[in-house]
Amino acid sequence: MNRILVTEKIAPEGLAALKAGAEVDVRLDLDKAALLDMLPQYDALVVRSATRVTAEVIAAGERLRVVGRAGTGVDNIDVEAATRRGIIVVNAPASNNVAVAELAIGLLLDLARQIPQAHDSVQAGKWERTKFMGWEVRGKTLGLVGFGRIGSEVARRARGLEMHVLTYDPVVSFERAAQYGVEVVGMDELLARSDVISIHVPLVESTRNLFDATRLSRMKRGAHIINASRGGIVDEDALLEALNSGQIGGAALDVYNVEPPTGNRLIGHPRVITTPHIGASTEEAQTLTGTDVAEGVLAALRGGTPRYAVNAPFVAPEEWSVIEPYLRLGRQIGALCTHLVREPVRCYKLEYRGELAAVDTHAVRLAVLQGLLGPTVDQRVTPVNAPLIAQERGIHVTELADPEAESYAGLLVLRAETADGERTFSGCIIRDESHIVQADNYWVDFVPQGSLFFTYHRDRPGMIGRVGTILGSNDVNISGMFVGRQAPREQAMMVLTLDEPAPEAVLDLIRAEPDIQKAFCVTL
Secondary structure (H helix, E strand, O other), X not given: OOEEEEOOOOOHHHHHHHHHHOEEEEOOOOOHHHHHHHHHHOOEEEEOOOOOEOHHHHHHOOOOOEEEEOOOOOOOEOHHHHHHOOOEEEOOOOOOHHHHHHHHHHHHHHHHHOHHHHHHHHHOOOOOOOOOOOOOOOOOEEEEEOOOHHHHHHHXXXXXXXXXXXXXXXXXXXXXXXXXXXXXXXXXXXXXXXXXXEEOOOOOOOOOOOEOHHHHHXXXXXXXXXXXXXXXXXXXXXXXXXXHHOOEEEEEEOOOOOOOOOOOOOOOOOOEEEOOOOOOOOHHHHHHHHHHHHHHHHHHHOOOOOOOEOOOOOXXXXXXXXXXXXXXXXXXXXXXXXXXXXXXXXXXXXXXXXXXHHOOOHHHHHHHHHHHHOOOOOOOOOOOOHHHHHHHOOOOEEEEEEOOOOOOOEEEEEEEEEOOEEEEEEEEEEOOEEEEEEEOOEEEEEOOOXXXXXXXXXXXXXXXXXXXXXXXXXXXXXXXXXXXXXXXXXXXXXXXXXXXXXXXXXXHHHHOOOOEEEEEEEEO
C-alpha cells in the first residue's frame, strides 16, 4: 500500500481523504535531519508552507512520486529538482480563490473607511468621529496587477461595488477581461489611473520587488496599495518612504518579506493595515485546500494526471470535464499499442476528433506518451518526465485535430507507423468509461481494464468455441468477448476480458491450436 508522510496540519476532511486511499503518517514539527531520515520510506509527501522541500530532500525520497502542497504557492518546493526526478508536484490553487478575494475587498474597505484605526480608537476609550473621515469606493478605479483565478474574483466583487476596474496581466485575453467588465491596460497606465492597486501575482524572479521606488513614484499621488499575494513583490523600504512622503496614501498588507515580520518598520505605521497572512484562513478554504491536495496526491499515486499538477500541463477548469476521462484513455491506448506492436515504430501520429478538437490536448499527449513508455522502461514514467524520456529515445509524435468524430462525441486515435504499414488504435468515452473501438486496425469495442486476452487468428468456424473450451477447462473465466475481422474467413482478432490472467501453460495450449497465429495476455 502507498505510504504518505504529512508534515504539517491540514483539514480533517483532507486527511480523511488521504487515509481512504493510502497509509498516512502525520509527523508534525520534523526537523530537516528527521525528515531526511524518514522520507525514503514514503511514496508521497504532503506539506504546507513551513517544510522546505529542497533538492536534498527530494533526493532522499527514493520512493517519492508526488509532493503535495496544501495551498497555492510552491516557493518552498524545488520544483525543478522534482521535475528532473519525474516527481509530480501538486497544489490546491483554486481552493482559496474566494477567501483571498474577499480579504482583498475587506482590506479595500478598511483602507477607505479606516476601520481598524477607528476600532482601536474606540477600544482605547476615545470618540474621534471627525478624525476618521473616509472615502467611498463607488466610482473609484481599482487596478488589479494579475488577472488569474483570484484577480478575477476580486474584479467580480469590485464591479458589484460600482468600481471601475483595470488590469495589467501580460497573458490575459481581452475577451476574458471583457466578460468581467474589466479594462486591460499597460502597467504604466494602470499606475497612473488607479486609486487603489491590488496585487495578485506569484512571487517569481520577474515579480520580485515589482513595486519598487520607481513604480511607487508613478502611482497616482495619495493612491492606496493592497498586497495579499506574496511578500517580496513590494519593496518594503520603498513603500515606507512613499508612505512617509505622502506619495502613497495607505497600504494594506497580509504578506511580508519575512514572516512573522518582527522588526518590520511598516508594522504600527498609522496608514498601514496589517493582517497575519490570513488570505486562505477560512473554514471553507481550508477544507477545499485539504481535499484538493488529497485528490491530487492520490491521483498521482494511481499513475494519473492530477488536475492541479504544477509541473505538468495546466487544464483550464472549463475544459477539465472534457479532458479528464481522455487522460485515462490516452494511457490505456498508449500501453495497448506498446503491447501489441512488437516491431520498431518510425513515428506516432495522434488525432483528436470531435470534442477533443476544441480543447487544449497537451495533457492528453503526455498521457499517451506515459502509456507508450511505461511498459518498456525501467524507470517510473509520469506526465512530468515522459517528454524527456521520449526525447532520449527519439520518439516522434505528430498531432492533428479534426472536429469530425464519425458517430462518437470524441475520438482519440493513435497511429504507429512501422516498416509493414500503419497500425491504428482508437478509443472514445462512453458514460465516463474508456472504450477501445479499434485495436491494431481491427474494429472492436471493449473496456480496457483488468486482464485482457488477445488472439490473432484466421477466421474459421469454431475458433471462438475452441479457445473458450480451453480456458474453461482450465478454470479461467471469461467475462466478455469481442471479435474484429478484416473480411469473412480472413485475418481476425479476438479480445476476451478475463476475471484473472490465463497461466502461461494455458496460453501455450491455445497457441498450439490450428489457425492461431499469436495469443497473449495484457493487463492495462
